[in-house]
Amino acid sequence: MKKYLSILIVVALFVTFLSACKPAVVTTTEPEKTEEVKAKAYTIGVSAQLVAHDWSIRAWEGIQEEAAKHGITVIQLSAGQDPDKQLADIESLIEQKVDGIIVLLAETAVLDQAIQKTTAAGIPVVFVDGGYKAAGVIQNISSDNCQFGEAAAEYIVQQKGEDAKVILQTYPVLEATNLRSECAKAYWAEKYPNVTILEELPILGPEWTADAQAHAEQMMTKYPDIDAFGVCSDLFGIGSSAAVDAANMSDQIMITGVDGLEQIIEKIADPKSSMSLTFLQDSKAMGSAAIVTMKTYLDAGCTIPMTDACKNIVPEAQFIPGIMVTKENAAQYVK
Amino acid sequence: MHRKNNWSSVSNWLGRYGTFSALLIITASFLIFIPNFRSFSNFKALMFQVSMLVIVSAGLTIVFSVGETDISTGAIVSLSGVFAAFLMVKNVSPIFAIVITILGGVILGAMNGIMIGYLRVPALLGTFVTSIIALGINYLLGLGSSIRITKELSGDFYLSLGGGYLLGIPIPFIFAVIITVILLILLEKTKWGLRMYAVGGNREAAVTFGINIRKVKLAAFIISGFCSSIAGLLLSARLGAGSPIGGDAYTLDAIAATFVGVSMFREGEPHIGGTILGVLIMGILVNGMRLLGISYEMQIILRGLFILAAVATAGKRALFRTKLF
Numbered sequence: 001m002k003k004y005l006s007i008l009i010v011v012a013l014f015v016t017f018l019s020a021c022k023p024a025v026v027t028t029t030e031p032e033k034t035e036e037v038k039a040k041a042y043t044i045g046v047s048a049q050l051v052a053h054d055w056s057i058r059a060w061e062g063i064q065e066e067a068a069k070h071g072i073t074v075i076q077l078s079a080g081q082d083p084d085k086q087l088a089d090i091e092s093l094i095e096q097k098v099d100g101i102i103v104l105l106a107e108t109a110v111l112d113q114a115i116q117k118t119t120a121a122g123i124p125v126v127f128v129d130g131g132y133k134a135a136g137v138i139q140n141i142s143s144d145n146c147q148f149g150e151a152a153a154e155y156i157v158q159q160k161g162e163d164a165k166v167i168l169q170t171y172p173v174l175e176a177t178n179l180r181s182e183c184a185k186a187y188w189a190e191k192y193p194n195v196t197i198l199e200e201l202p203i204l205g206p207e208w209t210a211d212a213q214a215h216a217e218q219m220m221t222k223y224p225d226i227d228a229f230g231v232c233s234d235l236f237g238i239g240s241s242a243a244v245d246a247a248n249m250s251d252q253i254m255i256t257g258v259d260g261l262e263q264i265i266e267k268i269a270d271p272k273s274s275m276s277l278t279f280l281q282d283s284k285a286m287g288s289a290a291i292v293t294m295k296t297y298l299d300a301g302c303t304i305p306m307t308d309a310c311k312n313i314v315p316e317a318q319f320i321p322g323i324m325v326t327k328e329n330a331a332q333y334v335k
Numbered sequence: 336m337h338r339k340n341n342w343s344s345v346s347n348w349l350g351r352y353g354t355f356s357a358l359l360i361i362t363a364s365f366l367i368f369i370p371n372f373r374s375f376s377n378f379k380a381l382m383f384q385v386s387m388l389v390i391v392s393a394g395l396t397i398v399f400s401v402g403e404t405d406i407s408t409g410a411i412v413s414l415s416g417v418f419a420a421f422l423m424v425k426n427v428s429p430i431f432a433i434v435i436t437i438l439g440g441v442i443l444g445a446m447n448g449i450m451i452g453y454l455r456v457p458a459l460l461g462t463f464v465t466s467i468i469a470l471g472i473n474y475l476l477g478l479g480s481s482i483r484i485t486k487e488l489s490g491d492f493y494l495s496l497g498g499g500y501l502l503g504i505p506i507p508f509i510f511a512v513i514i515t516v517i518l519l520i521l522l523e524k525t526k527w528g529l530r531m532y533a534v535g536g537n538r539e540a541a542v543t544f545g546i547n548i549r550k551v552k553l554a555a556f557i558i559s560g561f562c563s564s565i566a567g568l569l570l571s572a573r574l575g576a577g578s579p580i581g582g583d584a585y586t587l588d589a590i591a592a593t594f595v596g597v598s599m600f601r602e603g604e605p606h607i608g609g610t611i612l613g614v615l616i617m618g619i620l621v622n623g624m625r626l627l628g629i630s631y632e633m634q635i636i637l638r639g640l641f642i643l644a645a646v647a648t649a650g651k652r653a654l655f656r657t658k659l660f
Contacts, residue, residue, distance in 0.1 A: 075628045076630070077628070077631070078630070078631035079631070082580065082583065082584055083481070083578045083581050084570060084573070084574065084578075084581050084584070085584070087573070087574060088380070088384050088621075089625060091383075091384075092625040092626055094376075095374065095377045095380060095626065096371050096626065097371075107480075109480065109483040109575075109576040109578075110576040110581075112575035112576070113574055171479075172478055172479050173479055173480050173481070178480075202474075202479040204479040204579075
């Protein structure tokens with residue numbers, strides 16, 4: 001009986017796939033009425049490291065909406081942060097002979113083999129929120145993450161003085177988050193050498209918020225004179241600010257983050273919260289820009305390898321500005 | 336009475352060959368309905384994608400055969416990749432890095448075997464401890480980041496282990512075939528294999544027959560550690576980096592694949608051949624779902640249902656044998 005059940009489950013699942021499954025494919029039968037619509041319909045693959053937090057969800061929305069405007073079919077595959085799976089996803093997109101691939105977040109260290117395959121297949125790649133230079137990557141789109149780190153470093157010094165004592169919560173896995181921490185450290189080392197980094201801890205997840213909270217609680221016990229937590233992602237900020245606020249230490253300790261999550265902006269707008277700064281990244285604009293870049297490149301008849309004529313069709317890098325949200329202006333960004 | 340007998344024999348046939356039938360149905364349907372599935376390049380990609388899981392699952396089958404389980408496989412896969420990359424960054428030659436890494440996997444497997452075979456620690460607990468230690472070493476070496484393995488560091492040889500071809504066949508697949516054939520012969524055709532099944536099937540009888548239970552279990556876990564380290568090396572060569580989380584999915588996937596293989600050849604007993612079929616079903620399912628563009632969230636749900644089906648298929652005898660339940 002149990003074996004019957006197993007066969008039935010497997011066959012039922014599989015019939016469900018083929019008949020009723022909803023693939024993560026966005027297609028448009030008719031483009032909206034706009035003069036920019038071109039006759040050729042492209043298929044763009046999106047390989048996402050993860051689509052599970054505000055940033056990536058907004059980026060994906062940007063991709064979908066822009067694709068719909070131009071009659072572009074999008075195939076989305078998400079790897080659940082598994083690099084092996086992301087490589088297999090890219091292989092699958094190559095197999096489906098997409099016209100272009102957008103990589104939405106990825107650990108750059110594991111991209112080499114994937115980009116070799118896309119390059120060999122002649123498929124151009126746009127990389128969102130990372131810096132990866134390779135012949136097959138036509139553009140990197142991101143915020144200026146280094147500038148975020150430096151601005152946060154400066155803000156902490158303005159608020160807490162040139163001898164501030166800081167705890168850093170980092171995420172070295174991703175280029176974007178790593179840049180924020182590294183640039184902050186370099187900024188202090190150069191301009192404010194009396195700033196003390198008491199400790200620097202990578203929060204590796206997957207329970208980022210809970211781990212950041214636990215870490216912050218431990219640090220407050222260990223270092224009674226902390227001035228600030230510099231966190232490279234708002235996900236950490238949710239946890240750290242919960243710890244600091246619960247300990248009634250928001251007058252003493254401030255927290256700076258990046259991403260501009262709604263929950264964090266609400267906290268910044270709350271005068272009692274330790275959360276003091278974030279950078280609202282326009283990830284939706286990044287997603288849109290990725291589609292526009294890819295379309296521009298393909299419309300010009302360009303492919304990979306990139307010929308000399310195609311080198312100037314799109315710039316190598318595109319920075320989408322972020323907005324600095326502090327206690328002074330947070331109210332206008334609360335939804 | 337006659338109808339009941341006919342129904343019973345059909346039921347027995349389906350029960351015995353149900354999983355294999357499911358594999359055929361799924362593969363045939365994908366071949367018919369998904370044009371990209373039946374391309375040669377997709378077939379080659381599939382061979383790359385399943386090879387590491389085949390190796391890990393084959394090692395785990397040995398552990399299942401002695402009536403134990405191992406949940407440290409994924410952690411050892413991840414650590415092996417990071418460790419090899421770390422060594423090469425420190426200018427250790429690739430060959431030496433491979434040897435040291437395999438030795439590391441064997442040591443971790445031996446640690447499992449000593450805890451479980453000699454100290455009588457429950458396997459779930461013992462291998463969990465090993466996985467935590469492996470995770471800690473992993474993060475110590477790489478600080479949570481992947482360590483890139485460039486051609487300059489490793490030469491063409493190392494990267495070709497994970498991404499190259501020999502006579503048109505993906506190299507990881509060749510490794511998978513060699514290792515599974517060796518383990519199949521070990522388990523099915525040697526006295527060691529008989530002892531392993533005896534220990535897993537009836538501990539008291541094995542003791543009565545003079546089998547050294549502790550040594551047999553130690554050997555099984557060493558083999559599992561060895562297989563996980565090989566898979567980790569191949570994975571890092573395929574990715575071009577040692578990833579601290581690259582092996583995470585292998586723990587559950589290997590358990591699921593091995594459970595699917597239980598009872599396919601002998602009631603309540605794991606079998607390398609059955610394990611391979613289990614890996615193939617999972618690999619083909621995931622490959623097809625990807626080509627269909629099915630969302631990641633749905634893939635997770637379906638993988639969970641697949642594991643449920645695997646557990647339901649295994650039967651009580653197999654579940655108690657592995658002491659997972």
